[in-house]
Amino acid sequence: MTPADAPPCPPPLLSVVMPAYNEAAILGATAREVVDGLRHRGLRFELLIVENGSTDGTPAIAARVAAAVPEVATHSLRRADYGEALRAGLLAARGEVGVIFDVDYFDLDFLDAALIRLASDAAARPAVVVGSKRAPGARDGRPWHRRAATAAFGAILQTALRISVSDTHGMKVIDLSVLRPVIRACRHGRDLFDTELVLRAERAGLAVAEIPVTVRERRPSRTPLWRRVPRTLCGLLRLRLAVGPAPGRGGHGPAGHGPGATGG
Ligand SMILES: Nc1nc2c(ncn2[C@@H]2O[C@H](COP(=O)(O)OP(=O)(O)O)[C@@H](O)[C@H]2O)c(=O)[nH]1
Numbered sequence: 178m179t180p181a182d183a184p185p186c187p188p189p190l191l192s193v194v195m196p197a198y199n200e201a202a203i204l205g206a207t208a209r210e211v212v213d214g215l216r217h218r219g220l221r222f223e224l225l226i227v228e229n230g231s232t233d234g235t236p237a238i239a240a241r242v243a244a245a246v247p248e249v250a251t252h253s254l255r256r257a258d259y260g261e262a263l264r265a266g267l268l269a270a271r272g273e274v275g276v277i278f279d280v281d282y283f284d285l286d287f288l289d290a291a292l293i294r295l296a297s298d299a300a301a302r303p304a305v306v307v308g309s310k311r312a313p314g315a316r317d318g319r320p321w322h323r324r325a326a327t328a329a330f331g332a333i334l335q336t337a338l339r340i341s342v343s344d345t346h347g348m349k350v351i352d353l354s355v356l357r358p359v360i361r362a363c364r365h366g367r368d369l370f371d372t373e374l375v376l377r378a379e380r381a382g383l384a385v386a387e388i389p390v391t392v393r394e395r396r397p398s399r400t401p402l403w404r405r406v407p408r409t410l411c412g413l414l415r416l417r418l419a420v421g422p423a424p425g426r427g428g429h430g431p432a433g434h435g436p437g438a439t440g441g
């Protein structure tokens with residue numbers, strides 16, 4: 178059989194990983210919107226709702242959606258931990274491409290743009306595409322103090338950890354075929370997981386790209402800044418100690434393969 182006779186390859190399977198904690202008010206509507214949007218695009222996909230520790234009706238709603246919609250599955254972990262939920266979901270994913278969407282923050286236009294980036298030829302193909310709230314062209318409708326915190330956090334990441342992108346938290350599209358070992362190497366849970374994932378990917382020599390996003394959250398943030406800022410700063414210090422100093426502090430391009438990708 179010549180390549181021309183071969184049956185066309187099915188499009189890659191997409192695994193959307195959605196951490197969910199006390200989201201009874203919006204989980205059903207979010208799951209429906211994401212499923213409808215992905216079906217409408219003709220994409221092959223699974224939606225993994227990863228729930229842990231919720232005290233409201235979230236587990237029951239997740240189970241109901243999974244029973245009603247064939248593409249949806251739900252995972253329950255014992256301890257409430259956003260980062261652990263993402264890590265478990267991404268490692269359970271069957272797809273070649275992983276997508277991180279929050280219940281309160283997702284954007285199918287970002288997914289469309291990120292998939293185009295992932296389809297670029299091998300030399301230019303990123304392993305991770307981050308939806309950046311800070312990149313030129315981003316529109317961030319959150320309150321000013323949260324925008325300021327994101328800007329300060331991003332500046333610290335870029336100067337202290339030499340991360341190339343302007344934002345690490347939030348929506349991402351991931352080439353799982355290359356990123357699985359990096360995901361396994363991540364040790365930090367909670368909201369540090371996103372940053373560790375990007376940091377370890379870059380330290381492993383993988384390209385991370387960013388696309389400016391329009392930020393529209395479906396409900397206000399529940400974590401007050403006074404609690405998040407000290408926790409995040411301590412977390413960054415722990416991450417820096419676990420992963421080691423940035424190679425090429427003299428300013429030489431992306432990091433090469435090093436212990437950061439698997440150590441820690
Ligand atoms: N499984 C799980 N999901 C979580 C946990 N904490 C937050 N989430 C989910 O992670 C996403 C982002 O959480 P959110 O509270 O909006 O964080 P923020 O946007 O950074 O203020 C949402 O989908 C939440 O339901 C947790 O402990 N476990």
Ligand SMILES: [Mg+2]
Binds near residue numbers: 281282394397398
């Ligand atoms: Mg949120």
